[in-house]
Amino acid sequence: xxxxxxxxxxxxxxxxxxxxxxxxxxxxxxxxxxxxxxxxxxxxxxxxxxxxxxxxxxxxxxxxxxxxxxxxxxxxxxxxxxxxxxxxxxxxxxxxxxxxxxxxxxxxxxxxxxxxxxxxxxxxxxxxxxxxxxxxxxxxxxxxxxxxxxxxxxxxxxxxxxxxxx
Numbered sequence: 757x758x759x760x761x762x763x764x765x766x767x768x769x770x771x772x773x774x775x776x777x778x779x780x781x782x783x784x785x786x787x788x789x790x791x792x793x794x795x796x797x798x799x800x801x802x803x804x805x806x807x808x809x810x811x812x813x814x815x816x817x818x819x820x821x822x823x824x825x826x827x828x829x830x831x832x833x834x835x836x837x838x839x840x841x842x843x844x845x846x847x848x849x850x851x852x853x854x855x856x857x858x859x860x861x862x863x864x865x866x867x868x869x870x871x872x873x874x875x876x877x878x879x880x881x882x883x884x885x886x887x888x889x890x891x892x893x894x895x896x897x898x899x900x901x902x903x904x905x906x907x908x909x910x911x912x913x914x915x916x917x918x919x920x921x922x
Contacts, residue, residue: 774920778817782826782912783807783888789834789904792894799900802893809844809888811916818883821876823917828869830860833906837862839893840910842872844885852881859895 785805792800812818832838842855855872874882890910894900 774918776918776920778916778918780811780914780916782809782914783890784911785890785909787892787908787910789900789906790902792900793902797902802891804889804891805910806845806887806889809885811914812883812885817916817918820918820920821883821916822919823876824874824882825915825917826855826872826874826912827915828855828872828910828912830864830867830869830911831907831909832860832862832864832867834908835862835906836894836896836898838908839895841891841893842912843889843891844882845887845889846881846884847886849887852885853879857893 783805787803791803794800812821826842828840828842830840838860839857840860841857843851844853846852853874855869858869860867876882890912892908892910
């Protein structure tokens with residue numbers, strides 16, 4: 757019988773790093789044509805939704821986040837294209853990060869925006885975000901039928917990448 761052994765280096769664990777990922781819904785809404793009209797029944801060129809975003813209030817998350825990725829999926833039943841922009845806002849309403857305006861084609865039921873990867877070391881202010889604002893702009897000048905039942909559905913998710921030392 758032959759056997760081999762060597763010294764075990766227990767100090768290896770000191771250099772070990774955990775890199776967990778946390779996935780969470782970010783913002784979701786459905787818009788019917790009547791949402792493009794104000795109280796005076798006048799068509800507006802855009803709609804906007806703002807949601808709380810309190811992930812970075814958690815000290816463990818805030819202190820160890822290295823990257824976040826935002827994914828967006830849209831179902832556009834309207835016969836018109838839309839533009840959309842996503843802003844991360846701080847408590848004072850100031851923009852800490854913007855996903856620049858992108859176009860959603862008319863009648864696109866499965867639009868997927870390319871993932872937006874945000875490296876924290878290059879965008880440190882992202883950790884000050886407490887709200888997410890999505891603005892959807894009607895790209896046409898045509899009137900919307902307020903009684904139509906078509907939908908614009910916006911879904912997004914957030915993936916947070918952490919780096920935890922042992």
